[in-house]
Amino acid sequence: MARLNSVIGALESGKPAFAAFAPPEPSAALDFAGSAYDGVVFEAEHKPWDAANLRDSLQYLLDRRRIFEAGTLAPAPTPFVRVPVNGAEHGQWHAKQALDLGAYGIVWPHISRVEEARNAVAACRYPRLPGTDRFEPAGLRGDAPAAAARYWGLSTQDYYAKADVWPLDPDGEILAVIQIEDQLGIENLPAILDQVPGIGLVLIGEGDLSQELGVPRQLEHPLMVEARRRIVEICRKHDVVVGHPHVTARNAEQVLDEGYRFLMTAPVRSYPGLDRGRELAGR
Numbered sequence: 001m002a003r004l005n006s007v008i009g010a011l012e013s014g015k016p017a018f019a020a021f022a023p024p025e026p027s028a029a030l031d032f033a034g035s036a037y038d039g040v041v042f043e044a045e046h047k048p049w050d051a052a053n054l055r056d057s058l059q060y061l062l063d064r065r066r067i068f069e070a071g072t073l074a075p076a077p078t079p080f081v082r083v084p085v086n087g088a089e090h091g092q093w094h095a096k097q098a099l100d101l102g103a104y105g106i107v108w109p110h111i112s113r114v115e116e117a118r119n120a121v122a123a124c125r126y127p128r129l130p131g132t133d134r135f136e137p138a139g140l141r142g143d144a145p146a147a148a149a150r151y152w153g154l155s156t157q158d159y160y161a162k163a164d165v166w167p168l169d170p171d172g173e174i175l176a177v178i179q180i181e182d183q184l185g186i187e188n189l190p191a192i193l194d195q196v197p198g199i200g201l202v203l204i205g206e207g208d209l210s211q212e213l214g215v216p217r218q219l220e221h222p223l224m225v226e227a228r229r230r231i232v233e234i235c236r237k238h239d240v241v242v243g244h245p246h247v248t249a250r251n252a253e254q255v256l257d258e259g260y261r262f263l264m265t266a267p268v269r270s271y272p273g274l275d276r277g278r279e280l281a282g283r
Contacts, residue, residue: 004072004075005104005173006074006077008175009074017261017262018039019041021043024042026056030061031267032061033060033061038078041080044098058079079102081106083107087120088116090116092140095120095141106123107203111192112181113192119137121199124141127139145160177201178203181205189234193240199240201243203243206245228244243262
């Protein structure tokens with residue numbers, strides 16, 4: 001079976017993957033349904049958590065003609081969810097609900113300690129018997145696969161076989177993403193990557209990191225440049241994908257050259273008719 005998770009597919013083939021944040025609203029899902037993104041992250045950390053709205057957004061993201069013409073069950077783009085709770089809050093129930101609705105991965109904000117990262121991965125996995133392959137981190141996800149299996153287009157048993165974290169499980173289709181957003185997280189990142197298998201990628205949280213460093217949203221300040229450099233270096237040493245959350249036409253080449261492989265770039269709306277009309281009307 002071909003890859004169902006397009007982000008994993010791109011990363012597995014050695015190519016960068018492209019994604020963007022979107023509000024968990026059907027109108028936003030429709031906008032992304034025909035886009036060239038590999039993935040879309042429905043943003044529920046700074047947007048209200050509304051499981052019913054998230055469910056509808058996942059459905060509106062599906063384009064039946066696009067799926068048919070591609071000849072694969074894979075949605076395009078692949079949906080992920082950033083959950084509301086910080087790492088220290090654990091918040092397994094948010095991940096459980098998002099995965100049960102059909103999400104292909106969870107973005108965990110504010111991961112700063114080994115135990116928080118372990119919980120993040122464990123919450124994305126079903127339990128298994130001790131002593132079996134890839135037992136750790138021991139799964140914590142509750143069993144209610146019907147809606148997710150239907151969304152993925154699989155039988156329940158086939159869903160179970162695919163619903164594990166990559167790259168810990170080479171056939172897994174779920175991506176566990178941790179965000180490093182403070183200095184403690186940077187200091188603990190080597191230990192996190194040494195001790196917690198199953199982390200699919202590390203995404204830098206520039207906004208909160210810049211706040212803690214005393215340079216809010218000054219993303220090119222030397223303190224931020226050095227913090228990003230340290231994260232990239234640690235991830236490279238551990239062969240873990242690192243993501244950049246603010247990719248633009250201006251910095252895209254630099255971001256790729258610096259070693260980022262998960263690039264989040266926001267869509268930009270333009271209004272050429274309105275702009276030209278206002279210009280001609282002297283407004």
